Amino acid sequence: MFRPALTFTGLCAGLLLSASALALSLGDLSQKDATGGLKDALTQGAQVAVKQLGTPGGFSANPEVRIELPGSLGKVAKKLKTFGMGAQVEELETSMNKAAEAAVPQAQALLVDAVKKMSVEDAKGILSGGKDSATQYLSKSSREQIRAKFLPIVKQATDKVGLAQQYNKFAGQAASLGVVDANSTNLEGYVTEQALNGLFEMIGKQEEAIRQNPAAAATSLAKKVFGTL
Structure with a gap:
């Protein structure tokens, strides 16, 4: 009697899980759960990404997001190092x-504001x-x-260290080698x-991690929603 009862219980549990997954795929998941779970997960992903990148070394020490010289300048940088300009x-x-x-x-x-404004x-x-x-969704x-917020801060930071002047000098040296147009790039816009x-690459990695392992979500509601996907 024990084995049939156990089997029946397992069957019921399986049907419930299947029904939950089916409901989600058909857009019938509880509006409150679906929206709340996503908001929790997105807020978590955004906060983690900002924390990882907005610290000393957040970009420079991460090869996946490290910012290097653009276009032809990047390609010629290694060559210029052979001319004693590696430190520059x-x-x-x-x-x-x-x-x-x-x-x-x-x-x-x-x-976070974009997350709060998410509709059903x-x-x-x-x-x-x-x-x-x-x-x-967050990017769109x-x-x-965010670009409007970033640009003046980047400009202030680059002006403070004379970065634009450094770039122009470097680009001029590269141009003298005939490999780049020193006037072709807006440095502040590029950075x-x-x-x-x-930023959005790191948020994407957080989303991927939660989708692959819902247990990594910070809240039980996010675990529930992503666990049915």
């Missing part, structure tokens, strides 16, 4: 990464979307506002865009 290249890139690290903390309030339809779209749909809903790319 390193100083320039270090300053670029420090500017990004100084700007990133400003993103947290805007990211947004939540359903994320749950039925791709593996990075939550990150794409907050990137422009700002790279900082944004790094």
Whole structure:
């Protein structure tokens, strides 16, 4: 009698889990649970990403987001090192990464605000979307506002250390070798865009981690929602 009872109990549990997954895939998950769980997970991912990047070495010590010289300048940097300019290249890139690290903390309030404004339809779209749909939602809903916050901070940081002047000098040396147009790049815009790319890349990694391991979510509600995906 014990084995049939156990089997029946297991069958009921399996049916309940299947029904939950099916409901989620059909957009029938409780609106409160779906939206609340996603908000918890997105807030967690944003806070972790900002904390990782908005500290000394957050960009420069992370090869996945480290900001290097753009385009042809990046390609020629190694060649210039052979001409005794290695220290200059390193100083320039270090300053670029420090500017990004100084700007990133400003993103947290805007990211959290974007999460708070998530609608039920947004939540359903994320749950039925791709593996990075939550990150794409944040990027779409907050990137422009974050860019506006980043740009003056990057400019202030680059002006403080004379980064634009360093860059222009470096670009001029590269141009003398015939490999780059020294006037082709807006340095502040480039650093700002790279900082944004790094921020959303790290948020995407947090989303991926939670999708792969729902137990890593910070709240029980987020664990519940992502556990059914």
